[in-house]
Amino acid sequence: MADTATTLRRARIGDAAELARLSAQLGYPQAADAFERRLRRLLISADHPVIVAVGDDDAHLLGFVALERRLMLEAGDRVEIVALVVDEAARRRGIGQSLVDAALDWAREIGIGEVIVRSNVARELSHPFYEGAGFQRLKSQHVYRKRVGE
Template sequence: MTGDARRHDAAATLRRARLDDAAELARLSAQLGYPQQETTFASRLRRLLVSADHPVIVATDDDRTLLGFVAIEHRLMLELGERVEIVGLVVDDRARRRGIGQALVRAAEDWARELGVADVMVRSNIVRTESHPFYEGAGFTRTKTQHVYRKRL
């Protein structure tokens, strides 16, 4: 999905995120457990919107209220080569079970194909038990379990 191309799915309209989506993206992210201020999202989104390697695709019914989003990253890993990774996926609590999550995953897969990248990855926190069957149903295969470490600087 290049530029501001739109695609209609039965569940919603998919389009690239715009800066004026920041408040809605923050609202959805809070549902996933990552609350942030709208200004923080606007600042991050401003940087992502100019990056060819970090698209954000949103689902909407009315072009204002977002039903969900997928954030994607194209990366080159020294040991594995090129990958597309779904780094964020959330569907509004009120819009779940409508096929929106599947449509957003398909949009990420379509983007990977446009780039000529054969592998799409996603990481799912072990505590998000409802997401594991979702990804498996979308054709993803669990390849490993890992610990994530963080060091504040």
């Protein structure tokens, strides 16, 4: 992919298929209609912005970051980066850092002094990226799931 100017903007409902495409690159394949349903809910929430990176072609996403303002009983308010992905064809161009910077800017705008991100131990390339962006590793953990109602 040739270098193009990158612009950040808030996600729009028409971005659902592109968000699904990028999410599949991260290992979370989902149908575009599922993304559209979720995105409709997120777009009306002040606590769940989704910021996308676009090049000259505004319809083709180069990456996205999904954020969540979380009130945790034990830790108070935080912003969490719940998803960050840059298109495989657009990596190593500073887009990921721009998306992280947008997350930090949003946290400052809403008066939150801490941003956290969780990164799977299997994502070995993401760990030095986050550390290079100034994040400090706090802990490693296991994630458990139990399905209910099945």
